[in-house]
Amino acid sequence: MADKPVAVVILAAGQGSRMQSDLPKVLHRLGGVPLVGHALAAARSLEPAEIIVVAGHGANEVEKATKNLEPDARIVLQSEQLGTGHAVRQALPLLEEFEGKVIVLYGDTPFIGEDTLAALASHTADLVVLGFEAEDPGRYGRLVVTEAGLERIVEFKDADEATRLIALCNSGVMALDAGLLRQLIGRLTNENAAGEYYLTDLVALARAEDRRADVVTCDEEETLGINTRAELASAEAAFQARARAEALENGVTLSDPATVWFSLDTAIGRDAIVGQNVVFGPGVTVESGAEILPFCHLEGCHISSGATVGPFARLRTGAELGGEVHVGNFVEIKNAVLDEGVKVGHLTYLGDAHIGEHSNIGAGTITCNYDGVMKHRTEIGANAFIGSDTMLVAPVRVGAQAVTGSGSVITVDVEDGALAIGRARQATKPGLGVRLMQALRAKKEKG
Template sequence: MSQRSCLSVILAAGEGTRMKSAMPKVLHAIAGLPMVAHVVKAAEAAGATGVALVIGHGADEMRKAVQKFAPKAETFVQEKRLGTAHAVLAAREAVSNGYDDILVMFGDTPLIDAQALAAARQKLAEGAAVAVIGFRPPSPAGYGRLIEKGGHLIAIREEKDCSDDEKKIGFCNAGMMAVAGKHALRLLDQVGNKNAKGEFYLTDIVEIAGAEGLNVVATEASFESALGINNRAELAEAEAIWQARRRREAMLSGVTLIAPETVYFSHDTEIGADTLVEPNVWFGPGVKIASGAKIHAFSHIEGATIASNCDVGPFARLRPGADLRNKAKVGNFCEVKQATIEEGAKVNHLTYIGDARVGAAANIGAGTITCNYDGYSKFFTDIGEGAFVGSNSSLVAPVSIGKGGYIASGSVITESVPDDALAFGRARQKTIPGKGKELRERLASAAAARKKAAE
């Protein structure tokens, strides 16, 4: 089958009115990725060499989004919604390009797995003209039934048209199918619209192919894989299923999740073996974690790279561009953005490091901030290897702290500090005996006068 070419036609023209959203339904995200992108990824994993996306509502928005996750996909607009067969034929130009296999999928089934698609393609490789993907829901009510006879699929029967015996069938239509490319257009062009809705139904090609003596079969996907999303409640259910799959995958690959149900991954999270993740951690897009790291509770991480044996959190926020090198530490209530924390450096608590480099083995004291933004532009702070920055220091960028430099606590540093230098950037303390008592009395008297005036 590896030699067979395959086109995936993904139907994504539905308006999704039940989502109650101005955004096209299939652009709503699962694990930070539009649900239609999950479908594209599954198709590609099953060997699809081409993608034809049939769109309708929000066509311009869809095209813009597609460029991000499927830049080589062709888009076709279904101007009028006249049924699923009509939607596939909107991509006639792509379907006619001589592909061996045509996979027909739906953009709102983000949990479909590549194995189910590959199994349908395998049936085509074995000689079937059509392979319909079915599933077994907990209750078949409302689903079209797959009617089989002698190992062949002879019809897809809508529930309202089923006999009493057919209603007992638990094997239902998931909507997706694989069609041999050499038969696809001929079968699709024979689909009529003589039905109550006047629409062209893709399911009709089962009986059309059977009438031609072609082999039509059914394959089976899991119930979860075939779930379609129609509203935000179902979107949340799909998210939960996706997260449960990903957590199990992570744990089986050697990651310790102390409370798995509280950890949330993104579609592209990479996490190495022997990493420990404590409860209530959220991974946004673009996170890469090497082996042996510790991610403590209530940390929020996105767009960050974390090297081996780093220590993060609790209550840490790593924003895009955070780059933690081997054995670096970012502790509680710290935020790091667009900054490199080099090997063995420590940013322990209550600190903001943005647009900066913290050199190897440097120590950043509590309450330190890099003042990187002047309201118009961002500036860089460079902190050298082995430097020590005392607590409650403000480093006003652009500025550099040399190798081994020492910043006294409470300093505001506006000029660069040479290697091994000690810098104070604060006013000299002055103590006036008795002045505190005098100040309290003056303030109390003023407060009393204001109160009396208000009465």
């Protein structure tokens, strides 16, 4: 934790033309969430006083996604993309009274670690740049370091041959005193090969003021930026490999790790078991001792200890499973709470519902929750027995220990302990089945 307050500025204004997409680059998904969500999560680890996102291309979409992920974040607009220095300058009106350290992150750089950010936030230099030793320095900007610290940053296109031989490269991430940032940002110029205002030029300006500049280093993998679909796919593979390794290390059993897909915020307790081909969307918590059988898709749900899910089950946003609940194959649950010990074996949809403890839901049951305009709730009491193929037309309540007959359409509340049957009386016509089929076949033969 930093000694001084921290503010984080996330640069997310670029179009990302190499993605070949109408979607802003920072909204392409990695680990189930937009790229900018990874930067927001990293920022959150610092418990910052401010999180400011600089949006540009697709600003309305970026703002909406950001607010969904981090409601307290504030958005500023960079209407023209004139470089990183120009982008940070757009955030300064929101930092006029801030005294502390400002850290600049990038919305398309998802893997900066918490320890690395903590090192930046706690460093005593007036300005700190995050650097890395590149296996292939390529077109990265180079960090020129002397005994006095970081002397300057040189962009590849502005570097001479000797400078291009330096392996220590610039990630673009920077931390500096807020007062120093306000003092220097207006002095940036665009006198360079790209005609842009480089944030990196702050190093030379700080040195000219006899302020200390330095470097914090990290592994190259942390600095990976996403510019193309191929890089996004590689990043997804790296993210999933890391998430699987962490789950195994934390005591989760993965029957076939390579087929399990995690989201950024997936939380799974020790001794949970996850079968093959399971997909975790955003917002999933699985408590210790629960089991997810193969071919399940989960998002926005909570699964308590001892519950079993699947195979081939889908839990959607708002699904809450109590302890020892069983959800079987081809069951879908959305915005519904299943109390302890509920059994839902197969072929069922439960939406906008509350199911009391130890109730049994028969195959083919549907809570008919949508009337075409509004959603309505179904309430089922404890120890109820819902017969197979029951249609529960919400809003409706089935009381504790009540029973519904198979094939029933329930439109009226059922009191505790009652039996409800709502189906047409069966009519049987002897011999008519044979005569009907004969007539149909004759009609078919005539063409």
